[in-house]
Amino acid sequence: MAQGAASDPTAFASSAAIAAQVAAMDRAMKPGQGFAWQPVVRDGNRVAALEIWKHPGRPAVHPAEAEYATVIDGEGTLVSGGTLENASTTRPDLVEGDRIVGGTRRPLRRGDVMLIPAGVPHGFEISGRRLVLLGTKLPTR
Template sequence: MRKTVNRILTLALMVSAMGVYGQKMKSDHWSTAELLERAKHLKELAAKGDGSASETLENYPHHYTMLAYRQHSGGGELHQNFADIFFILDGHATAVTGGKLVDEKTTAPDEIRGKSVDGGSSQALKAGDVVHIPAGTPHQMLVADGESVTYFVVKVEESR
């Protein structure tokens, strides 16, 4: 009898936990057109600021999504615990990955920034391209004068 009660309690706890987890998770869908419309305000913020702007769209247990706009090159970055996946929605840029950060500085726990990336490999990007940058990899987004790029970002927590 005691075994049966323990099994029932364990099963009830598991079902309860799955129900709570299921209630917290939801599906999200954004069309390219919806994301580009939403990015219009990022373009305005970038023009008033340093030429780039981004916003977090949703947070999930082990990843989050963002929308980003750039009208000039960014500095080098390295995220020790998060991989970046970029989906280019509009415009053109060059992704530099690998190599080494120049004048690196820790800006937050497990987040390092630099003036640029030296010695990385370059890849031209256009609408429809997808880039995966593993955690711990220096990277930089370069935007040519007169160009801009809008991209959807998935930041995925990686265990090392």
């Protein structure tokens, strides 16, 4: 079988394309907007996406999905584990809370990688201007 674009379903984004996408997302964020999400590559319903955090969001749990992410810019802190306080189901795939009690704090810098298992509370604090992640959800089923 011949090799080439027609026989290769691989989704790909160059580092230049990702840098341009981050810059465009950053420009499009409104003053005071704390979070932006945008897909980079897709394969059906599987997606790798960019997340820009300028302010911490509500800590969350994804009951049936692990979350894998790499820090591509900025700095912050990952808070994970512990217990999600005042948890409420926002969507079938998302439970959010007010804060994490008893979680582990890990500093995040460019190049750091995280794999948060399904069902584990997690949230991000931001150091400086922003924290940029490239990540995907991994279904457990």
